[in-house]
Amino acid sequence: MPESLRAVLRFISKKIGWHRVGFVLSLTIIIVAVVVLYRMLHDLNWGDLVKALKDTEPHDVMLAGLFVAAGYFTLTFYDLFAVRTIGRNDVSYATAALAGFTSYSVGHNVGASVFTGGAVRYRIYSAYGVSAVEVAKICFIAGLTFWLGNATVLGLGIFYAPEAATAINQLPEWFNRTLAGITLVVLVAYVVWVWMAPRTMGRSNWKVTLPGGPLTLLQIVIGIIDLGFCALAMYMLLPDEPHISFITLAVIFVSATLLGFASHSPGGLGVFDAAMLVALWQFDKEELLAGLLLFRLLYYITPFTLALFILGGREIMKGIFTAKVPPLGNIAADVLVSDGKAARAGEKSHPRKKGASKPHDSH
Numbered sequence: 611m612p613e614s615l616r617a618v619l620r621f622i623s624k625k626i627g628w629h630r631v632g633f634v635l636s637l638t639i640i641i642v643a644v645v646v647l648y649r650m651l652h653d654l655n656w657g658d659l660v661k662a663l664k665d666t667e668p669h670d671v672m673l674a675g676l677f678v679a680a681g682y683f684t685l686t687f688y689d690l691f692a693v694r695t696i697g698r699n700d701v702s703y704a705t706a707a708l709a710g711f712t713s714y715s716v717g718h719n720v721g722a723s724v725f726t727g728g729a730v731r732y733r734i735y736s737a738y739g740v741s742a743v744e745v746a747k748i749c750f751i752a753g754l755t756f757w758l759g760n761a762t763v764l765g766l767g768i769f770y771a772p773e774a775a776t777a778i779n780q781l782p783e784w785f786n787r788t789l790a791g792i793t794l795v796v797l798v799a800y801v802v803w804v805w806m807a808p809r810t811m812g813r814s815n816w817k818v819t820l821p822g823g824p825l826t827l828l829q830i831v832i833g834i835i836d837l838g839f840c841a842l843a844m845y846m847l848l849p850d851e852p853h854i855s856f857i858t859l860a861v862i863f864v865s866a867t868l869l870g871f872a873s874h875s876p877g878g879l880g881v882f883d884a885a886m887l888v889a890l891w892q893f894d895k896e897e898l899l900a901g902l903l904l905f906r907l908l909y910y911i912t913p914f915t916l917a918l919f920i921l922g923g924r925e926i927m928k929g930i931f932t933a934k935v936p937p938l939g940n941i942a943a944d945v946l947v948s949d950g951k952a953a954r955a956g957e958k959s960h961p962r963k964k965g966a967s968k969p970h971d972s973h
Contacts, residue, residue: 655896662900666847671904674846678908681839686710687832689731692751695821701738708920709734710752715917719910720876724749730921737928747818758797758826759833760864765793767861774861777889778869801826837864843909847901849893862889 686703689710693701713730717723732745740748768775768790772783779786803809805823812818821829841860848859866885870878883902890898 654899658896659900662849662894662897663903666900666904670846671908674843674905675908677839677843677846678913681836681843681909682711682714682913684832684836684839685714688752688755688836689713689748691755691821691825691829691832692748695751695825696744696747696818698740698744701735701740705734705738709748711913712917712921715913716921719914723871724753733921734924743815746816750818751821754820755829755833757833758830759837760868761793761797762830763834763837763864764861765790765797767857767864769794771855771858771861774858774889775865777862777891778865778885797830840867840909844901844905847904848890849897849901852892854890854892862886865889 686707687710689706690703693706709731712734713727714723716730717727720726728745728749731748732742735745735748736742764775768786772786772790775781775786775790776783801823804820804826808822809820810817811820820826838860841856841863844863845856845859848854863886866882866889867878869885870882873881875881883899883906886902887895887898
């Protein structure tokens, strides 16, 4: 890395702070999205929008709903894969599925999914003896699966159809294809790296062993299937004319989703929609917006409502049967206890010398 670049990174880290950079980036994305939405929708014909909603084929809505359900079903394997990766084979698929579905449903809608999804996961997994440190590891592995899938879909998709990315970022097609090629090279290098020998990240109790080569390929497949189902749901809700290929739509859809994720706005609200409207400019505005509203109903609102009912019902049942589900306030204590194990082990290996003072008994 060039020394000048290192100096810039050190300056940002010490003088500005990466959290401020992230906040400014998120705020910038949201402001740009609001401006774009206003310019594109200020003259919206509400009558045509209602007509477009009514004219949507029930068959297409039903298929889109099935693809959304299939996508959320695939999401449950993010958690199952992560749970097995950290060695918790005692946690059942049903538990991993419950944690995966509810955490993603809440995280997708509330925003700041790293924290909201993590809190939901802890609430569920802690009832089965999974510590806060282990939940953090599960979140990390599940997030890794998500990003590997996104990188693969975008890398392959943009390399094949760079004009789809150009529709969003307005960069030359050759530049987008070059970025896609670099992304694919990095992915291959990562797979080779974890295939050659066991790789770990973190230290002490926070150490995570990364999935090996074959398991990393499985991660990528899980991520591709999930994104494929989601893109198919959106594809079913697009207007019939003009026709665009599924790959083009998939690249635009995943790119818009990631922009919404980067903004940290609840459900990518406004940001995802603005990106889709800009990239799919060739469609009738009211008809495209009708499809986006239906997708938001199917992919965001319905799963979120279902997750709230499931979580609320679970809390009520746990209260009735007095199950020991630790409150969220115990997370910090859980982490401290986990980190304190090493210290206690050290005390045992270094016994107190004779004559050392002992604490006085207060009784």
